[in-house]
Amino acid sequence: MTRAAPHIPAGRSRRVRGRPLLYTSYTQDMALLDTPAKKTGTAVLVLLAFALAVLLQDRSLEVLAGAYALAIGAIGLNLVTGYAGQVSLGHAFFVAIGAYTAAALSGPPGGDTLGYGLAELWIWLPAAGLAAAAAGVLVAPLATRLRGLYLAVVTLGLVFLGEHVFKEWDELTGGPGVGREAAVPQLLGVRLDQDGPLGTKEQLLYTLMLTLLIVFAVAARNLARSRVGRAFAAIRDRDIAAAVIGVPLTRYKVLAFGISSFYAGCAGGLLYTISGYVEPGSFNLLLSVQFIAMVLIGGVATVSGSIAGALFISLLQPVTRSLPALVPFISADTTKTPNVFQVETVLYGLLIVLFLIFEPRGLYGLWIRVRNYWKAWPFSY
Amino acid sequence: MALLTFEDVHLSFAGVKAVDGVSFEVRQAELLAVIGPNGAGKTSIFNVLSGVYRPQRGRVTFLGEDLLARRPYEIAAMGLARTFQNVELFHNLTVLDNLMLGRHHHFRYGALSALVWYGRARRAELAARAKVEEIIDFLELEAWRRHPVRLLPYGIQKRVELGRALAMEPRLLLLDEPVAGMNLEETEDTARFVLDIRDELGIPVVLVDHDMGLVMDLADRVLVLDFGRPVALGSPAEVQRDPAVIEAYLGGTA
Numbered sequence: 001m002t003r004a005a006p007h008i009p010a011g012r013s014r015r016v017r018g019r020p021l022l023y024t025s026y027t028q029d030m031a032l033l034d035t036p037a038k039k040t041g042t043a044v045l046v047l048l049a050f051a052l053a054v055l056l057q058d059r060s061l062e063v064l065a066g067a068y069a070l071a072i073g074a075i076g077l078n079l080v081t082g083y084a085g086q087v088s089l090g091h092a093f094f095v096a097i098g099a100y101t102a103a104a105l106s107g108p109p110g111g112d113t114l115g116y117g118l119a120e121l122w123i124w125l126p127a128a129g130l131a132a133a134a135a136g137v138l139v140a141p142l143a144t145r146l147r148g149l150y151l152a153v154v155t156l157g158l159v160f161l162g163e164h165v166f167k168e169w170d171e172l173t174g175g176p177g178v179g180r181e182a183a184v185p186q187l188l189g190v191r192l193d194q195d196g197p198l199g200t201k202e203q204l205l206y207t208l209m210l211t212l213l214i215v216f217a218v219a220a221r222n223l224a225r226s227r228v229g230r231a232f233a234a235i236r237d238r239d240i241a242a243a244v245i246g247v248p249l250t251r252y253k254v255l256a257f258g259i260s261s262f263y264a265g266c267a268g269g270l271l272y273t274i275s276g277y278v279e280p281g282s283f284n285l286l287l288s289v290q291f292i293a294m295v296l297i298g299g300v301a302t303v304s305g306s307i308a309g310a311l312f313i314s315l316l317q318p319v320t321r322s323l324p325a326l327v328p329f330i331s332a333d334t335t336k337t338p339n340v341f342q343v344e345t346v347l348y349g350l351l352i353v354l355f356l357i358f359e360p361r362g363l364y365g366l367w368i369r370v371r372n373y374w375k376a377w378p379f380s381y
Numbered sequence: 382m383a384l385l386t387f388e389d390v391h392l393s394f395a396g397v398k399a400v401d402g403v404s405f406e407v408r409q410a411e412l413l414a415v416i417g418p419n420g421a422g423k424t425s426i427f428n429v430l431s432g433v434y435r436p437q438r439g440r441v442t443f444l445g446e447d448l449l450a451r452r453p454y455e456i457a458a459m460g461l462a463r464t465f466q467n468v469e470l471f472h473n474l475t476v477l478d479n480l481m482l483g484r485h486h487h488f489r490y491g492a493l494s495a496l497v498w499y500g501r502a503r504r505a506e507l508a509a510r511a512k513v514e515e516i517i518d519f520l521e522l523e524a525w526r527r528h529p530v531r532l533l534p535y536g537i538q539k540r541v542e543l544g545r546a547l548a549m550e551p552r553l554l555l556l557d558e559p560v561a562g563m564n565l566e567e568t569e570d571t572a573r574f575v576l577d578i579r580d581e582l583g584i585p586v587v588l589v590d591h592d593m594g595l596v597m598d599l600a601d602r603v604l605v606l607d608f609g610r611p612v613a614l615g616s617p618a619e620v621q622r623d624p625a626v627i628e629a630y631l632g633g634t635a
Contacts, residue, residue, distance in 0.1 A: 026510045219496040226495035226502050227481075227488045234471050234482050241469035244431045245545060246457030246486035255492055301473075 032221055049210055058202035062274060067314030068209035069271040072216045074294040074306040076263025079220060082301035083229060084256035085236025086143045090155035091264055091291045093162040096283035097135050098128035098265025099272050100172055102183035113174050119186040125269055132265025133258045140257035144250045159285050166280035179279035182272035193273055205274055216263060220303045232256055293348045297355050299364025308363040320344050383408055384553055384585055390439030392425055399425040400436065401609035407553060412579050412586045414596040417606035418629065423589040424466055427555050431463050432456045458486040460552030464559060468538045472531035476522055476541050479530055480513045483548025513548055520544045520574060536567040543574065554578060556588045560595055568595060575599060
């Protein structure tokens with residue numbers, strides 16, 4: 001092999017004035033935010049997101065906090081389905097495991113439902129993730145035997161299995177229609193689900209979710225650009241070739257399910273702290289489909305797309321909920337047809353179909369189109 | 382000592398004998414060509430070597446170790462790299478990522494380091510990138526570094542696949558029809574790369590191809606197969622004169 005030319009510096013980075021896109025080291029070339037535009041753009045976005053905590057009303061903050069928690073789950077699903085190509089309809093099951101692990105650990109002992117009184121977030125959050133990850137690792141061997149649709153059907157089975165178990169296991173879940181209190185978010189003795197000197201309940205939870213989302217998103221991006229993320233993509237694109245060039249398929253499929261479920265578990269633990277209440281009926285197929293919709297609408301195999309998809313789906317809900325006031329024949333009553341919930345379900349399906357046909361790369365793809373247009377502007381070619 | 386020995390291997394699929402008692406060895410720094418009509422068992426031999434097929438009978442050793450008991454990824458880690466007859470690249474990934482994947486088994490860091498990135502993972506990735514750039518330089522792929530491979534022309538895809546195999550830092554390279562479907566210019570480019578791999582990088586090569594001009598020019602030795610059975614093994618000149626070879630290719634006298 002020819003040696004690297006001596007004038008190419010391997011480690012030291014040098015910035016040349018007026019040449020922001022000139023890279024003089026692999027460090028610069030491989031950076032997550034590799035252009036000045038991405039750096040400033042991301043910084044502005046993050047600052048704005050934190051500023052919203054004081055700018056927005058509590059009602060809006062609550063919706064956004066939920067969206068951020070869902071985004072963590074969506075990133076998880078994107079890792080296993082988008083990056084590693086293992087279609088999973090069982091995401092709601094792993095979210096449920098996280099939600100109940102967190103609720104049981106942090107719940108008050110001696111109540112109607114299981115509780116161990118460990119309300120500190122840094123205890124129950126990793127525990128929720130690990131419990132879900134363990135379930136994911138147990139399910140993963142299926143993925144080494146089944147592919148594509150068959151795997152989707154088997155993971156679909158998980159949701160029904162879980163739904164039944166959670167409805168019957170009253171001691172843990174409180175049973176259907178009753179439910180139980182969700183995980184108690186307490187950080188170093190400060191309750192984040194109560195108004196305090198640091199801010200209102202919504203402000204505290206919003207800031208918590210945003211911070212955690214950033215941590216989880218950066219970790220996922222790191223994973224995606226590492227040997228692990230490349231191995232996932234190799235298995236998705238061509239599994240036999242992946243094995244022949246040295247990727248152990250089983251190990252990486254198990255890893256993909258494990259990490260994805262960890263994200264799902266953490267999302268589950270966090271999500272219900274906002275309403276303070278978990279109902280076993282909420283972990284149904286619709287929740288799994290919502291996650292699939294977030295991934296497909298946001299952008300398959302992109303972390304930013306998962307976040308965009310979660311925001312899109314979450315912000316869609318306040319819009320559809322206001323429909324009865326605008327469109328007279330849509331009812332807010334679940335016993336009547338058509339009601340808002342049916343409209344929502346139809347809308348998810350419709351959006352998935354439309355995105356798959358017109359922009360399979362999702363919102364991320366739309367963004368790429370807009371960006372490329374303006375990069376070349378005023379030249380259209 | 383022979384690098385790879387392939388002894389009396391029998392592989393059949395429900396009565397169809399794909400490989401029927403083939404033996405050969407690959408020596409250090411040599412280029413062995415395997416030729417034969419379609420269905421002669423050339424690719425099956427490669428699939429046995431890379432662990433995709435398991436033969437019913439026979440012995441295969443690589444670097445003195447038994448290959449048959451091993452899984453494909455273990456064989457890859459031992460230093461046996463291959464390309465495929467039909468390009469088997471990771472189509473949605475860039476050229477750079479495809480080559481980095483070739484180095485998969487050289488990495489030592491795990492998923493936790495990957496999530497954190499700073500530290501072990503970053504150091505290893507930077508070092509790997511420098512190695513991969515040497516291959517990009519060697520195969521003249523600079524212009525396509527950031528392109529997803531599905532958008533590249535066929536000839537370049539073949540070259541990327543060769544690059545991915547080289548990125549594995551193999552001890553032995555198996556090339557399955559590297560010039561299939563290429564025009565004269567691309568064939569000559571590939572021939573030059575194959576010779577450079579043997580002579581400059583010192584990696585022994587086993588080559589399967591139907592382009593007789595290429596095979597006879599490049600190979601040190603040629604193994605001829607027909608219906609899974611070995612017909613001849615020797616230098617290109619010897620093989621070309623062998624009556625059994627002529628019969629296999631042109632048909633014998635009735």
